[in-house]
Amino acid sequence: xxxxxxxxxxxxxxxxxxxxxxxxxxxxxxxxxxxxxxxxxxxxxxxxxxxxxxxxxxxxxxxxxxxxxxxxxxxxxxxxxxxxxxxxxxxxxxxxxxxxxxxxxxxxxxxxxxxxxxxxxxxxxxxxxxxxxxxxxxxxxxxxxxxxxxxxxxxxxxxxxxxxxxxxxxxxxxxxxxxxxxxxxxxxxxxxxxxxxxxxxxxxxxxxxxxxxxxxxxxxxxxxxxxxx
Numbered sequence: 001x002x003x004x005x006x007x008x009x010x011x012x013x014x015x016x017x018x019x020x021x022x023x024x025x026x027x028x029x030x031x032x033x034x035x036x037x038x039x040x041x042x043x044x045x046x047x048x049x050x051x052x053x054x055x056x057x058x059x060x061x062x063x064x065x066x067x068x069x070x071x072x073x074x075x076x077x078x079x080x081x082x083x084x085x086x087x088x089x090x091x092x093x094x095x096x097x098x099x100x101x102x103x104x105x106x107x108x109x110x111x112x113x114x115x116x117x118x119x120x121x122x123x124x125x126x127x128x129x130x131x132x133x134x135x136x137x138x139x140x141x142x143x144x145x146x147x148x149x150x151x152x153x154x155x156x157x158x159x160x161x162x163x164x165x166x167x168x169x170x171x172x173x174x175x176x177x178x179x180x181x182x183x184x185x186x187x188x189x190x191x192x193x194x195x196x197x198x199x200x201x202x203x204x205x206x207x208x209x210x211x212x213x214x215x216x217x218x219x220x221x222x223x224x225x226x227x228x229x
Contacts, residue, residue: 028060028199031097035067035104035115042137046169047103050135053192058199060098065090067114074114077121087121095126099133099199100160102151106138110150119158128159131198133191135167144168161198165191 032051036043044066051062067074073087083091094100104115134151136143147166155162165187173184 028058028098029096030054030058030060030062030099030101030195030199031094032062032064033067033094033100033102033115033118034064035112035118036137037068037105037112037114039068041105042169042171042174043103043105046135046137046167047101049188050101050103050133050167050192050195053188054099054101054133054195054199057193057196058099060199063093063097065093067118070118071114074117074121078117083121091122091126095122097130099131099195100127101133101135101195102155103135103137104151106136106143106146109143110146111136111154116154119154125159127155130160131163131195132160133163133165133167133195135169135191137169139171141168141170141172144170163191163194163198165194167191 030051032047034041034044034047036047044064047064051064054060055062070087070090073084077083077087102115104111107113132155134147134155136147136151138144138146147168152162152166167184167187169184
């Protein structure tokens with residue numbers, strides 16, 4: 001059974017029973033996607049600090065998707081074409097978000113394979129127009145350009161609205177205070193402000209179960225089913 005048909009059947013069952021299924025509040029949601037491999041990790045720490053700064057300005061609720069916990073599910077999805085329930089839930093969390101903060105460690109001058117694989121299994125077009133703040137961590141500042149020649153092109157290709165300021169944190173940045181242009185805290189605040197502004201200019205994402213009403217015949221037509229009366 002296709003996802004569309006399953007959702008349609010679930011919606012019809014709820015309607016027949018007089019229930020409001022899957023209703024969530026219209027408050028904004030900010031989701032952090034962290035590809036850190038250790039626990040704790042500097043990647044997750046950077047994501048948390050960015051989320052805290054953005055949440056202060058938007059009042060959005062924050063959710064975190066830890067890719068290390070989904071590594072096996074992502075690999076299985078790549079070879080089978082079907083997400084596990086756990087992975088499907090994470091994908092929905094990301095695609096339903098009003099804003100995204102994506103953070104990866106840099107390996108071999110680019111994002112990690114786990115990070116890229118997760119976005120490979122997300123349906124094309126799902127991130128179109130979504131505000132995204134890109135960030136990365138590495139041992140030295142020599143890897144900082146990976147944000148501009150790897151992450152930014154990736155999310156531009158996915159048609160996301162990528163924030164102008166990208167945040168990179170090398171080992172020496174933690175606890176550093178070398179002025180407004182180089183200080184990690186200053187970069188976090190600037191990037192978070194841009195994300196908050198972008199999120200503020202968009203209506204809150206429609207919650208699950210609250211999509212636009214589509215007449216039954218049109219739903220069947222989209223699924224290639226001809227209704228008979």
